[in-house]
Amino acid sequence: MTIVHYHILHLVGLICVFVGFGALLSTERARSAMMWHGIGLLISLVSGFGFLAKMSKMLPEGSPSPYTYKWVLIKLALWLVLGFLPVLAKRRVISPLVVVAIAVVIGAVMAYLGYTKPM
Numbered sequence: 001m002t003i004v005h006y007h008i009l010h011l012v013g014l015i016c017v018f019v020g021f022g023a024l025l026s027t028e029r030a031r032s033a034m035m036w037h038g039i040g041l042l043i044s045l046v047s048g049f050g051f052l053a054k055m056s057k058m059l060p061e062g063s064p065s066p067y068t069y070k071w072v073l074i075k076l077a078l079w080l081v082l083g084f085l086p087v088l089a090k091r092r093v094i095s096p097l098v099v100v101a102i103a104v105v106i107g108a109v110m111a112y113l114g115y116t117k118p119m
Helices: 003-024 027-058 070-090 096-116
Strands: none
Touching (some): 003 070, 003 096, 027 070, 070 096
């Protein structure tokens, strides 16, 4: 697969994650929300690491591994937070509307990191 395929899969996974967050706002579809959320997280994780593997092959010899870049580690930490946010909404620690707002902010930060790749 090419980098473009991994990029598209990554975006599809993130769309599924945010569909899950949107379904979280409707109380009768909480199980469906968790399903979309989990599938999207898995797709985005696998495609993200596939992208990094392809990217590492394009780097010059002797350059550091992309798995150690700060933006990759930050995105991985934010991915974990995105995975945990619905639990906070389900247990009523935070209201679902606030969880969705936090998820949008985290998504925007992750998009910034993914497109600019600051070193």
